[in-house]
Amino acid sequence: MHYETHCGNRIKLLFWDGQGFCLYYKVLEKGRFPWPSVADGTARLTAAQLAMLWEGIDWRRPSWTSAPTRVA
Template identity: 70%
Template sequence: MKLLRSDGQGFCLYYKVLGGGHFPWLARGDGAVRLTLAQLTMLWEGIDWRRPDWGAPPARVG
């Protein structure tokens, strides 16, 4: 995955290779997908947004 971002003075290129070899996203004919910031974050971390595993619930205090 390549992400190009403008910071106002230039561009930053972020690059990430997936271990599984594919994205867990619905395919579109033109290849363009609109993402929310939360979806982009999950994609970047390799989390399947359709079935996120949030881990154990927070411990109860008191």
């Protein structure tokens, strides 16, 4: 995957799905994407972190909107 941001409120995601490349582009109307720190020119994210980043959620400090319920 390749990521690119511009002004912090836009993100492009280039993804190889095994048959070809998919290009995703998103602009946040409010706020900025919480971008990961880059080491050696590479940003590493888990699938869950990428999903949160794509939704504009700060994956570094996620918080529950309501506490999870316990199942007995």
